[in-house]
Amino acid sequence: xxxxxxxxxxxxxxxxxxxxxDYVSTKESDKLVYSSDWAWMPQMWLDRGQPLKTPDxxxxxxxxxxxxxxxxxxxxxxxxxxxxGGGSGTQGxxxxxxxGILLDTKRMNKIIAIDEKSLTVTxxxxxxxxxxxxxxxxxxxxxxxxxxxSNCATLGGAxxxxxxxxxxxxxxxxxxxxLSMQIVLPTGEIIRTPPVPKHAAGPDWFRLFLGAEGxxxxxTEATVRLDYLPEARLMRAVLFDDLGKALEAGxxxxxxxxxxxxxxxxxxxxxxxxxxxILGYDYHGAYVVIGFDGDxxxxxxxxxxxxxxxxxxxxxxLGREPGERWxxxxxxxxxxxKSLKLPxxxxxxxxxxxxxxxxxxxxxxxxxxxxxxxxxxxxxIGHFSHWFHWGVMLYSxxxxxxxxxxxxxxxxxxxRVWNAAMQAVIANGGMINEHHGVGLKLSRYMRRQYGExxxxxxxxxxxxxxxxxxxxGKTGFGF
Amino acid sequence: xxIENVILTTDLCRYCLMCRHVAPxxxxxxxxxxxxxxxxxxxxxxxxGLLEWxxxxxxxxxxxxDNGNSRAHCVFDNPLPEAxxxxxxxxxxxxxxxxxxxxxDAALQAWGTPFAQQLPERAERKGEVALFVGDEARYLWxxxxxxxxxxxxxxxxxxxxxxxxxxxxxxPSSLGFxxxxxxxxxANLAELEASGANRMLVLxxxxxxxxxxxxxxRLGIQWxxxxxxxxxxxxxxxxxxxxGLRLKRSVDQTPYAxxxxxxxxxxxARHAAPRLLLSAVMQDKPRELxxxxxxGHPVGSTxxxxxxxxxxxxLTLARLEDAQSSGARWLLSDDPGTLSKLEGLAQGxxxxxxxxxxxxxxxxxxxxx
Numbered sequence: 001x002x003x004x005x006x007x008x009x010x011x012x013x014x015x016x017x018x019x020x021x022d023y024v025s026t027k028e029s030d031k032l033v034y035s036s037d038w039a040w041m042p043q044m045w046l047d048r049g050q051p052l053k054t055p056d057x058x059x060x061x062x063x064x065x066x067x068x069x070x071x072x073x074x075x076x077x078x079x080x081x082x083x084x085g086g087g088s089g090t091q092g093x094x095x096x097x098x099x100g101i102l103l104d105t106k107r108m109n110k111i112i113a114i115d116e117k118s119l120t121v122t123x124x125x126x127x128x129x130x131x132x133x134x135x136x137x138x139x140x141x142x143x144x145x146x147x148x149x150s151n152c153a154t155l156g157g158a159x160x161x162x163x164x165x166x167x168x169x170x171x172x173x174x175x176x177x178x179l180s181m182q183i184v185l186p187t188g189e190i191i192r193t194p195p196v197p198k199h200a201a202g203p204d205w206f207r208l209f210l211g212a213e214g215x216x217x218x219x220t221e222a223t224v225r226l227d228y229l230p231e232a233r234l235m236r237a238v239l240f241d242d243l244g245k246a247l248e249a250g251x252x253x254x255x256x257x258x259x260x261x262x263x264x265x266x267x268x269x270x271x272x273x274x275x276x277x278i279l280g281y282d283y284h285g286a287y288v289v290i291g292f293d294g295d296x297x298x299x300x301x302x303x304x305x306x307x308x309x310x311x312x313x314x315x316x317x318l319g320r321e322p323g324e325r326w327x328x329x330x331x332x333x334x335x336x337x338k339s340l341k342l343p344x345x346x347x348x349x350x351x352x353x354x355x356x357x358x359x360x361x362x363x364x365x366x367x368x369x370x371x372x373x374x375x376x377x378x379x380x381i382g383h384f385s386h387w388f389h390w391g392v393m394l395y396s397x398x399x400x401x402x403x404x405x406x407x408x409x410x411x412x413x414x415x416r417v418w419n420a421a422m423q424a425v426i427a428n429g430g431m432i433n434e435h436h437g438v439g440l441k442l443s444r445y446m447r448r449q450y451g452e453x454x455x456x457x458x459x460x461x462x463x464x465x466x467x468x469x470x471x472x473g474k475t476g477f478g479f
Numbered sequence: 480x481x482i483e484n485v486i487l488t489t490d491l492c493r494y495c496l497m498c499r500h501v502a503p504x505x506x507x508x509x510x511x512x513x514x515x516x517x518x519x520x521x522x523x524x525x526x527x528g529l530l531e532w533x534x535x536x537x538x539x540x541x542x543x544x545d546n547g548n549s550r551a552h553c554v555f556d557n558p559l560p561e562a563x564x565x566x567x568x569x570x571x572x573x574x575x576x577x578x579x580x581x582x583x584d585a586a587l588q589a590w591g592t593p594f595a596q597q598l599p600e601r602a603e604r605k606g607e608v609a610l611f612v613g614d615e616a617r618y619l620w621x622x623x624x625x626x627x628x629x630x631x632x633x634x635x636x637x638x639x640x641x642x643x644x645x646x647x648x649x650x651p652s653s654l655g656f657x658x659x660x661x662x663x664x665x666a667n668l669a670e671l672e673a674s675g676a677n678r679m680l681v682l683x684x685x686x687x688x689x690x691x692x693x694x695x696x697r698l699g700i701q702w703x704x705x706x707x708x709x710x711x712x713x714x715x716x717x718x719x720x721x722x723g724l725r726l727k728r729s730v731d732q733t734p735y736a737x738x739x740x741x742x743x744x745x746x747x748a749r750h751a752a753p754r755l756l757l758s759a760v761m762q763d764k765p766r767e768l769x770x771x772x773x774x775g776h777p778v779g780s781t782x783x784x785x786x787x788x789x790x791x792x793x794l795t796l797a798r799l800e801d802a803q804s805s806g807a808r809w810l811l812s813d814d815p816g817t818l819s820k821l822e823g824l825a826q827g828x829x830x831x832x833x834x835x836x837x838x839x840x841x842x843x844x845x846x847x848x
Binding site: 025027028029030032033034036038043046047049051060084086087088104106107109126128130131134135138149150151152329331332334335336337338339341342 | 495496528
């Protein structure tokens with residue numbers, strides 16, 4: 001570790017030679033800001049006036065070859081490299097928990113090419129997603145990864161944790177939009193994955209880097225799929241008395257291949273709290289937004305069929321306005337003061353499971369959290385928002401409005417609630433997350449999640465990153 | 480802004496990343512610390528004892544551009560620029576602000592402007608309509624005033640000139656000297672009152688924001704209820720639409736772009752006006768910049784030009800690069816401060832810079848005059 005000023009200066013000088021003096025910082029203000037990402041844990045820690053482990057160096061590389069040289073320095077001195085995109089991860093995936101080099105990729109933000117024939121864009125990984133979206137919008141196209149974090153997250157940050165956006169039900173997860181990418185390996189090699197993702201030329205090895213959250217290298221460039229901006233976007237809302245019937249409606253819409261843009265199903269508690277607070281509707285039941293887009297005639301027919309399914313299951317059609325209002329304000333849920341925020345304690349214990357398991361899982365997790373922590377007046381809310389043809393993602397959250405003020409006690413309670421939620425998820429056939437990534441928070445569950453397969457992943461990690469420099473402590477891997 | 484509101488606002492913003500995509504300083508420096516949330520986190524961390532005010536942390540707080548993008552893009556209108564200005568005033572009161580800030584403040588106190596050692600000219604007559612000239616139009620881009628007057632007269636308005644050579648008060652407020660800003664604001668309002676005008680026109684969105692919003696929110700000074708405030712560009716656009724202004728088409732076919740000036744995001748209703756006027760005089764549509772209208776980025780004409788000239792220069796260069804990549808070879812804008820910064824660096828990009836008012840004045844239809 002870097003324990004002397006002499007060594008610090010030696011490393012700083014080497015990094016400055018690579019990227020230029022202006023792009024290496026050891027300032028206290030920078031160290032503090034880069035010590036926390038968007039996870040509740042570090043934010044709470046700082047909020048209570050407790051310092052966090054900070055990076056030793058904040059480096060802003062301008063190219064893949066520069067990152068390659070930085071890897072050489074990191075391997076030589078055996079210091080960690082923590083990639084940083086927008087810092088918007090909720091699981092502590094970008095926390096520099098062992099210090100070292102914090103690699104902010106946002107200087108690498110150029111659009112390299114827009115291919116209007118194949119409908120792809122190639123861009124450096126540090127570009128902010130909204131900026132990329134604006135650029136392709138000017139050509140009548142869209143990058144359909146409409147994540148709530150699009151305003152702050154980077155393209156690389158969407159791919160590294162296998163992110164999901166609002167309209168994933170039709171357009172897929174970020175990883176589904178990926179054609180190819182450039183990666184700097186921990187050992188410094190700059191590699192490119194094949195130009196197309198669908199082929200039969202051996203194993204699908206490039207997917208190793210998706211979900212690795214920077215533990216297998218740094219994504220520096222990506223070519224992703226685009227779509228035409230839709231001619232029509234039809235939004236509508238329905239209300240169910242019964243959550244099970246709402247889930248069944250979603251299942252039928254998906255399995256009958258009606259191709260919805262979005263199905264956002266809020267449970268009763270979310271409808272009564274979040275939907276009321278942000279959208280101003282006082283509904284009692286499960287509020288469901290359903291959307292279709294594309295050709296106006298086809299979208300209208302798809303919507304008609306979906307509404308028939310909902311009606312047959314007893315839903316009340318709320319009309320177009322509550323659906324459109326949700327669409328227009330879908331990101332307002334994440335702006336303070338109406339977002340979940342400190343001093344509250346909260347966590348998003350999101351998961352995904354097949355249709356046969358999802359409702360029992362929901363009730364099991366809800367029971368585990370609400371009954372296990374009743375003395376803390378915990379609230380459990382959830383919505384089902386990313387649908388597949390085989391199952392659905394549950395965006396479950398817990399909220400404790402009056403958590404312990406002591407930072408250690410608060411962190412312990414947070415971990416206990418998470419633990420109860422994750423045990424319920426795993427026991428009921430769910431995954432420990434669907435799109436927020438593993439980061440630091442879920443690292444401890446990786447062995448449990450993967451069982452006998454876990455040692456294989458550890459072997460791969462050791463092969464790719466023999467000195468263990470890349471983002472140590474994350475996605476289940478140590479330092 | 481009272482300290483409790485500074486705390487509330489910076490606490491709301493310190494972990495909110497939702498305006499990152501439009502943050503101009505972070506966009507050119509790539510430093511998370513110079514994003515709106517980074518600056519808010521630094522201010523909040525000083526209060527929590529995690530940092531102290533020193534050269535490093537003060538440098539961060541003075542690194543914000545104060546051009547309004549963060550607030551304009553906040554769904555809940557969190558007044559972060561106002562909170563940063565208030566935090567700067569605490570820093571300045573402790574003698575910890577950058578040395579250049581005190582130098583600018585001294586100049587503002589002595590001359591009412593940081594741009595010249597000359598006192599403002601007083602209004603010489605009374606009238607129903609006043610035109611606030613300010614110091615940027617007086618000292619940095621003087622050609623704007625005669626052109627604007629020519630256009631206004633063509634539209635039947637003969638304004639009394641006020642604030643000739645005096646700051647509107649934005650710079651001292653932004654640098655953390657609300658006392659100086661209040662003095663300047665009172666002088667401007669006294670001159671307005673003495674003019675007898677019931678309507679005041681201004682030359683830029685920065686002026687509009689300062690009189691319309693900043694005086695009230697940051698300085699506690701109310702804009703006189705009986706005085707209507709309007710920017711010249713939207714006024715001219717209305718006149719054009721109503722037939723009160725006639726313009727002829729230019730023969731110049733150089734590809735051009737309109738640069739939404741610094742603070743344009745603070746006056747969103749204005750975005751169409753310059754484009755409407757240009758459509759009346761140009762052969763073709765403008766090449767639109769990527770950072771335009773509601774996502775308009777500033778040039779380095781805010782207080783950064785004094786405390787962080789390097790960042791101010793980067794902001795201006797970024798606008799010029801944006802213009803160059805649009806294919807434009809001719810840049811137009813209406814704000815004197817924006818124009819002066821653009822012209823200072825435009826040559827290296829092969830771009831010609833011209834004021835919108837000057838262009839429009841050249842294209843006045845003789846029948847109007």
